[in-house]
Amino acid sequence: MHNTHQIVVIGGGYTGMFSAIRLAHRTRRLNVQTTLVNPSSRFTERLRMHQIAAGQRLADHQIPDLLAGTGVTFVQGAATAIDTDARRVVVDDGAATLDYDTLVYAVGSSTDTGKVPGADIHAFTLNSPQIADRFATRLTEVAKANGAVTVCGGGLTGIEAAAEIAESHPGLNVTLISLDEPATMMGGKARAYLMRAIERLGITLKVGAKVTKVLPDAVELEGGELLHSSACLWTTGVKVSPLAADAGIAVDERGLILVDATLRSTSHPEIHAIGDAAAVRLAWGQIHGTCQSGMPTAQYTADAIARRLRGKSVKPFRFGYFHQPVSLGRRDAVIQFTKADDTPGRWYLTGPAAVAYKETVSGSPLTTYRLSKRMNVTTIVSKGGRASRKPAA
Known part of the structure; x- marks a missing residue:
């Protein structure tokens, strides 16, 4: 018998990767083991996919390399089922199973080609x-x-x-x-x-x-x-994996996991949903699936799990948008700075300064992962101001 608290993170995208690395750092003095499950060993930079489509070659970032030194166990395979009663994740239709005490659900969305x-x-x-x-x-x-x-x-x-x-x-x-x-x-x-x-x-x-x-x-x-x-x-239309719904986890009409104010499943509190897998609603509205909002949900969830394991209380998740960065090729870009609810603000940036800004944004997740191995790096630029202090309607 062992008393190790098993945390399983499903999905090695922007949010899953960040939550796993930050969890390992925040729980390094606790008896906790974190495991990350992802179908591919390559980390996908979704912010740069249009560059690949145009014929550009990008760096090949391997998940085991990004996790090196964290203590996180990497399992390459697709999570094909979740047994919420046994608290077990089935990988590759039974090729492997992973027991969990806490589950972080970070299965992202994809473009839907099934409607046309x-x-x-x-x-x-x-x-x-x-x-x-x-x-x-x-x-x-x-x-x-x-x-x-x-x-x-x-x-x-x-x-x-x-x-x-x-x-x-x-x-x-x-x-x-x-x-x-x-x-x-x-x-x-x-x-x-x-x-x-x-x-x-x-x-x-x-x-x-x-x-x-x-x-x-x-x-x-x-x-x-x-x-x-x-x-x-x-590039139009979004769909999510049926994995959560098939497991009997409460989801909305789009298949996103319904969560409470601390991003825990409303039907299964041991399950935390982050990124564009979660139906996160704040007082000013529901956040939409972007890296800008996904990384803060990963940071918050890792911190919340660590606090609960130490017997501490957890405050509700707060977030506000602050920009809409858009690349226009390699030599031009436009950045619209926004209010917390993602409506446009007064300021915007264009030209070479915007190109540099967008490149910094696109490269920031990898920098965050490397730094997070040894320190707590924040990705929450805005907590949404007064509006996010109110409970969601």
Whole structure:
């Protein structure tokens, strides 16, 4: 018999990695063992996936290397089931099982290609470095043949991808298809700058268009219009893993785990949900799945677990947004600074200063992991001010 408290973290993305490393540091003097489970041994920098899609080579960061010296055990495999009664995680359909006393659920979201016919067959996504790399290979072929590329989805991911592609392959016919006006969450001046960059890069913007089908060489729009597309990149729609719902953990209509004010499952308090796996609601609204909000949930949860293991009380999670950083290729960017609820503030940044700012943001998680092995590094820039002190409605 042993009394070691077993913590299992499912998911080695931005939030899962940070929570595991910070947990190891915060519980280093306690009888605790932390285990991280992830399908791949490579750490995926999702903030840079559009760079891979455009054909750029990124550093290969291995999870065991990032965990070296922390004491965290890494298990490579996919968590395929959770037995909440036995408190056990099943890995790779039974190839291994992991018992837990505390579970940190950090299974991220992915782009949903299942709602539009043909998207799952003929479109590429940024769901993994491997898929993005295959798109980059196809992109090179399309550029040589003077073909056309469509990016479906006018959110910030689609904008960044279209800009990166257009800059990396000048002269290529790139069309960004968006149901709504792009970047409406930004202030007027920042958005105007972004729209000028899209025009400067030669990107064709098709707004108010709904894609109804993806074909091998075209996308079909509502009304029957066909747009030639030698390669289609799908960046719209989000889905989450059914793992939590299948385990009987309380989730919302999208499959996100319902959590209390301390990010614990409302149905299973021994389970903590972080990042875009959790339905986190604050007084000013529900946070959306970004690295900006995900890293603070990981930090908070690691600290909360450590405090509870020491018999201490835990204050509710507080967070506020402070920026919307958008790269526009490697040589341009725009940063919209925001209020806590992610609505645009007065200030914004453009040009070389914005490029440097965005690069710092994209590289900050890896820096945070390295520093967190030996000190408590904060990722919470804003706690949301007065609004987040109130309980959620």
